[in-house]
Amino acid sequence: MVYSLWVYLLSCPEQPVPFPWERCYDLGTDVLFYKNAVYGTIVIDLRPRINLGGGLFHDNSMWYDLTGRSSHYQALFRDYQHDQDSPFLLYTNCCGSLVYLVVPELVQHCPLCGCFVSFFG
Numbered sequence: 023m024v025y026s027l028w029v030y031l032l033s034c035p036e037q038p039v040p041f042p043w044e045r046c047y048d049l050g051t052d053v054l055f056y057k058n059a060v061y062g063t064i065v066i067d068l069r070p071r072i073n074l075g076g077g078l079f080h081d082n083s084m085w086y087d088l089t090g091r092s093s094h095y096q097a098l099f100r101d102y103q104h105d106q107d108s109p110f111l112l113y114t115n116c117c118g119s120l121v122y123l124v125v126p127e128l129v130q131h132c133p134l135c136g137c138f139v140s141f142f143g
C-alpha cells in the first residue's frame with residue numbers, strides 16, 4: 023500500500039503525488055507528510071530537503087534538531103543533496119499508531135519518540 027508512494031518518492035518528484043496519497047503540510051512543525059486518503063496511513067517526510075518538483079524545494083531543519091546533528095554536518099550534507107540521495111523508509115509504532123518515516127540516513131530509534139524503528143523493504 024505504501025509502496026506506490028515509496029516508488030514515487032524515489033523516482034519521480036516532478037509528478038503529482040500518486041492517488042490516494044495526499045501531500046500535507048503541518049504549519050506548526052513545518053513538516054511535510056503524506057496521508058493515504060483511503061486508509062489514513064501517515065508517512066512523515068523528515069528529509070532536510072525535499073524536492074517538490076518544478077524546481078521547488080522544501081527545507082526543514084527538523085531532522086538536525088531531532089538527531090542533534092551539527093551545523094557542520096548540515097553544511098556537508100546539503101552540498102551533495104542537490105540530487106536527493108536515496109532516502110530510507112522506516113516504520114514505527116509512534117505515539118500509539120503506525121507511521122512511516124522518510125529519513126536521510128538509517129537510525130535505530132524513532133527521532134520523534136525514541137522507540138525502536140524497523141526498516142521497510
Ligand SMILES: [Zn+2]
Nearest residue numbers: 116132134135
Ligand atoms: Zn516515534
